[in-house]
Amino acid sequence: MALRTSAEDAEDAAAGFHTFRAPLPEHAAEVTGLISDLYAISSSLTSLDALSQNVQYRRHWPRVQPDVELVRSSLKYTIEDIFDYMHRLDNGRTSPDNYKRVWVSMSRFFWDESQYALSTRLARYRVFLRELGEMVKNRNFDSSLLVSTRNGLKDLLALQEHRLLPQGLGSLGLGQVPSDPPTHRPISRPPSRNEIPRPPSRGEPLSPISPVSDRDHRRRRSFERTRPANQAHLSPQSPLSPSSGTGTFSDSIPPSVPEAPYSPLAGSVSATTNTSHSTQNDAIQYHWIREIFSSYDTETAIPTGPEEAGCFDENHPGIKQILKEKGFERILQLAFNDESEMTVYFYLRERDHRARIVCKVPHRARSSEYFCLPLNMLEVVRAGSCLQLCRRRNAGKELILWARLKFATIESMVVFFCAFLALRSQDAGRPVDDIRDYELEHEEELFGGQIVDDDYPHALRVYQDRISGAVRLQASVHKGIMDRTPVWTAFVTHQLKRRGWLKPLDSRTVAVRDLKLTILMSAEDYNPPTTNRGEHILKFGSRSDAEGFLETMKDIAMTIR
Structure with missing residues (x-):
């Protein structure tokens, strides 16, 4: 399924490049080459998916699976970057000059990232996938291209992931707002x-x-949550x-x-x-x-x-x-x-x-x-x-x-x-x-920090309702297409006065006793991290966030009657 999804993504990118040929006749040959490589990549991924399920060949699959995942991960980032640039054409400015600006910006971006052109990158994906397919079909197959291409793709993936790692939220004070928010929203108070x-x-x-702003085409990364798969592969309907x-x-x-x-x-x-x-x-x-x-x-x-x-x-x-x-x-x-x-x-x-x-x-x-x-x-x-x-x-x-x-x-x-x-x-x-x-009127955010929650970067916030006084924790998706989507919430008002309900395990980790979660995702998508005693684990992204959380909860407890 994952390979078929990657294959479809490659075809979608190829279809997107079709629109570049007429406005950019001087680059028509290069654009056609990109389209050809993307379709070839899609074909190889589809073929590999079939081989992985074929009784005759699937016993060889473990030999190539790590390399296939290497290509898929890097290709996913590349295609998302391509789509990000193509989305700049979605605002009605479809003149040749606009296509030219997007093409030049896109070409410069890929060159700056890896020091070689997008066409070279796609060619490496294509060749590597072709060689992996041969390796599955022939257990004795060997190629001098595999080692060098594998190393090159590992270097590329490291560059991509380094550029897109979560930067952390720092220690956010009560309602503190960064002066220059990055592309992915940090945790901060929203506009009133x-x-x-x-x-x-x-x-x-x-x-x-305020009118709806232009959509922020956030990149979906390997560490980000994604929506449940559209099993019907249907186009959106009215x-x-x-x-x-x-x-x-x-x-x-x-x-x-x-x-x-x-x-x-x-x-x-x-x-x-x-x-x-x-x-x-x-x-x-x-x-x-x-x-x-x-x-x-x-x-x-x-x-x-x-x-x-x-x-x-x-x-x-x-x-x-x-x-x-x-x-x-x-x-x-x-x-x-x-x-x-x-x-x-x-x-x-x-x-x-x-x-x-x-x-x-x-x-x-x-x-x-x-x-x-x-x-x-x-x-x-x-x-x-x-x-x-x-x-x-x-x-x-x-x-x-x-x-x-x-x-x-x-x-x-x-x-x-x-x-x-x-x-x-x-x-x-x-x-x-x-x-x-994403926030309720009359609720005040008293703390915001990043946690690693079931291996995903989530935003942990502490809210207090100004009308009822109720206090709750909420973990939300941090980064990507589901940014700010709630994952779980838990009311803790009655625990604030209990001794030992929060227990530091190390400088970044806090165990929470008797935390009753309302989970807003399927069991397949979220498994709450717990200690052997069943205490919920909050693993913060930084020591200062962990300290800030404990201090905030202590301050709130002093105000609760």
Whole structure:
């Protein structure tokens, strides 16, 4: 699977270079050479994938597997760099001059990195992969090219990884913001959300905010998390676009499942998962969201305001059947135990992890209303005890209220918020790369630092809710296409006064006793690091971060009643 993915990436890069030939006739021969090499690389990778599964040859696979992974790792970086330059053509400036600028910049970048041209690099990949294929088919095969090319690719990979290693976050103070943030966001306080007022009424636009900035084409590196694979290899499809009372829907929507009895939980919501597993695969049946509303054991009340919960869009009474036909399955049902009596459903399509939210609003004198949107069309804004799900319009300058959900406890609000962000980020069909709603209004970040968490660089933050006083930890993806996506959160308010709940193991490592995690990824993607006694391990990127974390927790404990 990994080899086929690399092969497809190479073909995508080749397709991208096709657009360079007409605007750059003086470089047509060189561009054609790059296209040819990329297709040859794709062909070799596909052939190697077949050989690795062939009964006749797979016993020879261990001989070449390390070298194949060497090529894949370096090639992945190279193709991502190519795409980064090609994305500069996505802004409509497709004149020959713009192509020329991108071509020159790209050529200079690859030369500066390795002291030889991109064409030479691709030729080395191509030749090395061809030789590896021969080695699999002939156990006695040997080539003088292998040793020298292998050493050259190791040197290249070292340069690529050195350039792209996480630089660490340093010791961030309370809300400290670096003056010149790098391409990948460091941990810092985000721009204030205060300028985004609460939508006061049905469908009324929020005050204008900054337009959507150009997408930051962050590079996906070997140490970064990636989204679940799009198994169908489908092109992104249009989002749900309710345009009338009858509604027309694209392939963006979710399925009907039998109603399940509610399983009451403490707090303002009752969570239920689909109990019919006869046709579900593991990705649906054991989805991480099924456990999260039973993952915390505290209840911290938040005062409720006068805001009215509800959904403010066109009613789509036939949505369940439409969703079912599109191949989605329900993974969670939340009943809100307030005056609205709303029910919120999350749906997922396993083949591409497309995620949908459905709101059911009951009425005593008429039929219930149903509302549905893709998660990646919505952003979250907190207003007191409510989470407001909003759509953007007017080129991203306005937020329009779509739904308002009311919560009685900070735990249920935070878990819903984190689950929403995680599901939305894991959507492989039309992913959201630039997360703008990654923090809750009224929560204050008291600490930010980098940890190595299950061998990934994660950002650890400590938040305190200014309304309820609740304190929690949150680990989020740091770097790459899923930057700022929550991985886990844990409420620690009641542990702050306990002696010995934090135990330094060395200058950079802290063990946390009785940490109850709400994990927002599958067990395959995240395995919490623990000691032999089951204590959670926080391994910080620097000694100063570890010291800062311990000092922050000590300071917070002194303020807790």
